[in-house]
Amino acid sequence: MKNKHNINLSDWIIYIGMIGIFFVFTIICSAMGKNFLNINNVMNIVNQASINAILAIGASIVILTGGIDLSVGSVVGFVGIFLAMNIKSGMPIPVAIILCLICGAVIGLFNGILISYGKVPAFITTLGSMQAVRGLAQIINGGQAVSGFPLEIGALMKTKFFGVVPIGVLYVVVFYTVMILILSYTKFGRGIYALGGNSHAARLSGIKVKKLEVIVYILCGMFAAFAGVMLLARLLYADPSAGSSYEMNAIAAAVIGGISMSGGKGKLANTVVGAIILATLTNGLQIMNVATYYQTVITGLVVIVAVFADKRKERKAE
Amino acid sequence: MSENILEMKNITKSFFGVNVLKDTRLTVKKGEVHILLGENGAGKSTLIKILSGAYAREEGTIIFDGEELSPMSPGDVIKKGISVIYQEFNLVPEMSIYENIFLGKEYSNGIRVDHKREIKESREYMEKIGLNVSPKTLISRLSVAKKQLVEIAKAISNDVKLLVLDEPTAAITDKETEMLFEIIRELKSQGIGIIYISHRMSELFEIGDVCTVMRDGEYVGTVNIKDTTEDELTEMMVGRKVSFDKIENENVDWEDVVLSVKNLGYKDLVKNVSFDLHKGEILGFAGLVGAGRTETAKTIIGDYKKDSGTVFYKGKEIGTDLSKNIKNGIVYLSEDRKDEGLILMHSVAENIALPNLDKLCRPFLNRRMERKTAREYVDSLKIKTFSELTEAKNLSGGNQQKVVIAKWLYSDADIYIFDEPTRGIDVGARDEIYNIMYELIKKKASIIMISSDLVEVLKMSDRVAVMGDGELRAVLDNDGELTQQDILKIELAEEVNNEK
Numbered sequence: 001m002k003n004k005h006n007i008n009l010s011d012w013i014i015y016i017g018m019i020g021i022f023f024v025f026t027i028i029c030s031a032m033g034k035n036f037l038n039i040n041n042v043m044n045i046v047n048q049a050s051i052n053a054i055l056a057i058g059a060s061i062v063i064l065t066g067g068i069d070l071s072v073g074s075v076v077g078f079v080g081i082f083l084a085m086n087i088k089s090g091m092p093i094p095v096a097i098i099l100c101l102i103c104g105a106v107i108g109l110f111n112g113i114l115i116s117y118g119k120v121p122a123f124i125t126t127l128g129s130m131q132a133v134r135g136l137a138q139i140i141n142g143g144q145a146v147s148g149f150p151l152e153i154g155a156l157m158k159t160k161f162f163g164v165v166p167i168g169v170l171y172v173v174v175f176y177t178v179m180i181l182i183l184s185y186t187k188f189g190r191g192i193y194a195l196g197g198n199s200h201a202a203r204l205s206g207i208k209v210k211k212l213e214v215i216v217y218i219l220c221g222m223f224a225a226f227a228g229v230m231l232l233a234r235l236l237y238a239d240p241s242a243g244s245s246y247e248m249n250a251i252a253a254a255v256i257g258g259i260s261m262s263g264g265k266g267k268l269a270n271t272v273v274g275a276i277i278l279a280t281l282t283n284g285l286q287i288m289n290v291a292t293y294y295q296t297v298i299t300g301l302v303v304i305v306a307v308f309a310d311k312r313k314e315r316k317a318e
Numbered sequence: 319m320s321e322n323i324l325e326m327k328n329i330t331k332s333f334f335g336v337n338v339l340k341d342t343r344l345t346v347k348k349g350e351v352h353i354l355l356g357e358n359g360a361g362k363s364t365l366i367k368i369l370s371g372a373y374a375r376e377e378g379t380i381i382f383d384g385e386e387l388s389p390m391s392p393g394d395v396i397k398k399g400i401s402v403i404y405q406e407f408n409l410v411p412e413m414s415i416y417e418n419i420f421l422g423k424e425y426s427n428g429i430r431v432d433h434k435r436e437i438k439e440s441r442e443y444m445e446k447i448g449l450n451v452s453p454k455t456l457i458s459r460l461s462v463a464k465k466q467l468v469e470i471a472k473a474i475s476n477d478v479k480l481l482v483l484d485e486p487t488a489a490i491t492d493k494e495t496e497m498l499f500e501i502i503r504e505l506k507s508q509g510i511g512i513i514y515i516s517h518r519m520s521e522l523f524e525i526g527d528v529c530t531v532m533r534d535g536e537y538v539g540t541v542n543i544k545d546t547t548e549d550e551l552t553e554m555m556v557g558r559k560v561s562f563d564k565i566e567n568e569n570v571d572w573e574d575v576v577l578s579v580k581n582l583g584y585k586d587l588v589k590n591v592s593f594d595l596h597k598g599e600i601l602g603f604a605g606l607v608g609a610g611r612t613e614t615a616k617t618i619i620g621d622y623k624k625d626s627g628t629v630f631y632k633g634k635e636i637g638t639d640l641s642k643n644i645k646n647g648i649v650y651l652s653e654d655r656k657d658e659g660l661i662l663m664h665s666v667a668e669n670i671a672l673p674n675l676d677k678l679c680r681p682f683l684n685r686r687m688e689r690k691t692a693r694e695y696v697d698s699l700k701i702k703t704f705s706e707l708t709e710a711k712n713l714s715g716g717n718q719q720k721v722v723i724a725k726w727l728y729s730d731a732d733i734y735i736f737d738e739p740t741r742g743i744d745v746g747a748r749d750e751i752y753n754i755m756y757e758l759i760k761k762k763a764s765i766i767m768i769s770s771d772l773v774e775v776l777k778m779s780d781r782v783a784v785m786g787d788g789e790l791r792a793v794l795d796n797d798g799e800l801t802q803q804d805i806l807k808i809e810l811a812e813e814v815n816n817e818k
Contacts, residue, residue, distance in 0.1 A: 185682040187675040194672055197661035204621065204658050205673040205725065206644035264663050 013309050014258060014270050018277050025284035034287050041283070043164055049279035050168030051234070053272050054227045055250035056257075057179050058220030060271045063254055064183075065216050066196040066263025067122035071111060072224035072250060074133035075104055076243025079228030081137050083153075084146035084238035093153055100225045107133060108221025112214035130247070137240040146238040157233035168230065172272060175223070180268050192216060196263025252299075253278055256306040277302070322381070323348045323480050323511035324369075329378035331364055333712060338364050339535045342378075346480065346511045351502060353522050353543070354515045356532035357555055357716065357744030362515055365532070366482055370402045371395040383479060393422070401473035402482040405489075405742070407465050409457045416440035416453035419472045443471040447501045462607070463494035470501060481505060482513040487521060488742060491606055499525050519548045531555055556746035564777050564798065565752065569598035569759045575630075576764050577648070577733055579618060582627035587613040589788040591627070595733065595766060598759045602779030602796070603768040604805050610788035611768045612653060615735045619643050619650045631733075644673065647732035651722055653741060653768070655715070659722040662711035666703055667692035669710050670724045677728075695724035700750065716747040723754060734758060735766040740774060752778060772802040784808040 022037065029036035055072050062069045079100045086096040107129060114125045159167040183189035191212045194202035203209045227246070232238055256274035259266030281302060285295045324346040331339040339361045346352045356362050367373040369380065371392040380387045382398060390398075409418050416436045425432040440453040449467040457465060466486060473481055483502075487495045502512060502525060516522060522529060523543060531538040531554040538554050574597040582591040587610050595601050603611045616622045618629055620638035629636050636643055652658035660669050670692045671678055678688055692706040699720045703713055710721055719739070726734060736755070740748045755765055755778065769775050775782055782794045784805055791808050794800055 181682075185679075185685070187679045187683070190668070190672065190675055190683065193664065193668075194661055197663050198657070200658045201652075201661050202672070203640065204650060204652060206641040207672070208641050264661065 014256070014273050014306070017306065017309070018273050018280070021277060021280050021284070025280065029284065029287055032288065036284060036287055039164060043166055043169065045279050045283045046172065046276060047166040047168040048283060049275045050172050051227050051230050052246070052249045052253055052278065053172045053275035054175060054223055054230065055246055056253035056271045056275050057175055057268065058223035059247070059250035060254040060257070060259050060266065060268050061179070061183070061192055061216050062122070062220045063251070063259050063261060064192050064196045064263055064266060065213055066199070067115060067213070067216070068126060068251070069111065069217065069220045070123070070126040070247045071107060071129040071133055072220065072227070073243040073246035074130045074137065075107055075221060075224035076228040076231055076246050077240055078133050078137035079103060079225045080232040080238040080242050081141055081146055081240050083229060083232055084149055085141060087153060088146065088149040097229055100229055101222050104221040104223070104225025104228075105218045106221070108218035109214065111221070112217030115217065116210040116213035141240065143240055145240065147236070151236060153233050154236055157230055171230070176268065176272050183268055188212065188215070193264055196265075198264070249278060252303045256303060258310050274306070321348050322346065323383055325381040326365070326369065327379050329365060329368060330376045331368060331373060332376065337535055339368075342532065342535065342537045344530055345540070346513060348511055349506050349509045350527045351506055351512045351514055351525055353526040353529040354513055354532070355522070355529055355551060355555060357746050360532040360744070361535040362532055363484070366402060366484065366513070366515070369395070369400065369482070396476055399477055399479035400482070401476055401478045401480070402484070403466065403469040403473065403486065404484050407469055409465060409468060411458035412456065414454045414456055415444070415451070415468050418457055418468060419443065419475050439475070440471070443474050446474060447471055448497065463490040463498070466490065466498070478510060480511045480513070482515070484515045485742060486514070487516065487518060489607055495521070519551065522551070523548070552745055555744065564796070565756060567598070567600065567759060567780050569762065570780055571597040576632055578630040580628045580630070582614065582617055582629065583625045584613060584617040584622050585625065587788050588617050591790045593783055593790060593793055595764050597764055598762050599780050600755065600759060600765045600767055600778050602775040602782040603766060603785060604772060604775050604782055604809065605785035606809050607770065609785040609809070611785050612737055613788070614785070615650055615737060615766065615768060619648055619735070621650070648735070649673070649726045649729060649731040649733070650735045651726055651737060651739065653738035655718050655722055660710045660718055663709055665707045665709055666696065666701070666713070666721050667706040669721055670695055670728060673725050674728045691728060695728065699724055699754070716743045719743055719751070720747070723751065727754070731763065733764050733766070735768070737768045738770065739767065740769070740771065772805055775805070776800065776802065
């Protein structure tokens, strides 16, 4: 009886869902005479998913602590324009990127301190900073988009390894691997789960919950900043309104991946699957020439269905 | 008069492949106080939850008031006339008494709620049970005892025929208990059947008529309270005899003060508290609920930031950094397992590891070690769980408490502050917890034991600190002469002051 492991459908449902979606698109597209399932398109999907996947790391760890961060989309927009202007003014690219990451960290620090020490609800704090940071993005260049800067930055997104694997995939693999290991194998990672599971018990177990919460928001801000760099490198064009509603896509990826909105439960590895599912939908529907508006409707419904399926176990328990 | 109000037969239920109820039965007559007795994990709560509709039964029949009940929702069960009052109340704290009583059955003309009528009727229900506060009072402002009365008033308003009370006296004072018993007797005389779950033996003999004992999910027997003894019931519960004698402690080093608290103050909850704790000592903390014992403990470890006073640990002054104090070896085992002791959604192993991550991470978490250690504690403390990977919420109260203890045993601290270590825990598991404490002092750890159970205080303590109204009223030697009355007298002195 001891140590017996039940194979639980709920643990696999997201993978089944992902394969199912691939399967459906493959059939429909081939019936329409279009090519969906080939290595280039799969890489393309992962590459399209990469920015959202990076944002979703931040969303996941914040949600795991029982919080939420709505400001990441604005950080993407702000960082894009900040980076573009710095590069244009002749700042070396690595320095400019590091500066962006520092900006992301500072915004995260601001959020984190208000939330953990200031006791302002995360939703309110980050709703406020979402507006404020978006405003800053507009202010720094008078609301104008920036273009026409040295194109070397493009290498950050447009490089391909072995001619097939886009560099975006590499970022995803590296960051996810590191963060999954941190979550599973460090005191910090365990602390994140404990904080979201029961902050009181975590505190009385000697976890420095406030400090930990601040660090989580800082990390989230830095991932958002990095996503901002990636977006600029992909578009080679910085728009102060870039990244709008990206926070929702990131949260959606985390939630599809089964991260519990109340915190304390979920696997980061599944978040990347969530991001890929979202990108697959967009990609497949584009190939099928479905109008953008319908794509949004379908994506929204998929989020609900995913969570509905994930809650199967809880419903059963009742 | 002797007609059955409830008959539960052949009830079976399992969770995750473990049988928690095996062919259990329970028969309650009208106008009878039926005690449901059993260790934690014996299946009492599960049986009640099946009755209330919170769980679905796998097998068995329930006949209520002459009618067979098919499985139904908790709401429908209440409408039939069965009310269950759990330890954690089902009241909305930010709503008033009358709104809570009429929650879900508001008088309404379709648009507006008839507040006046609800208030008037609530007052009638409340008068019946002697609850003399305004029906407009918010629940959050009421004491535990009064919340309980509101629950009873709510039950009466639902035309209750069978009332289930789950450990109703766990968190109320003796005087309030007396009042509660008055009400129970009144309800009984109206022919209402009452199922009463409690671990306090003395109470059972005062209020009970009949007692059904359960063990390991099985029905053991039903006896008339008049014809039985405490020993017999205990034996039925645990299947063996249990001792209540004072434990001889030869491990105290009266020369070695490990913790010295001087003039500690926190808001008006802890007032100028000073005491010493010696190596190998068990210092009992007695007092009524709200006397400031938990607050004192939390101020010592730094969970509450002290306003005044100093705490010396092994001769050195310590600050209010909670996690540092824990690391240094002062740990607090909360009375509130669910909110402060455990992360219920996480596994037993993860819970045990939580305060000990420094030991397990070098620098990366050794998960094999984590599981192995948890496994060892599950075995040595006899924690009943499917596996060490089971989520803590699936364990019974006593077993959850053992997980909390395992967390801190592993941390190898020097000072253990146990806050109500056996609250809601049955006799058998209690002895196990006492043994664990005894093992700790043998290893020269020191223990502060906050407890409202005076039998326990006298059994375990070397000295007894009595608190009242935030003050430390006395520190008494438990020399064998000390009696419950001695302690009570000091506790109650405070209560008289309160009433003036």
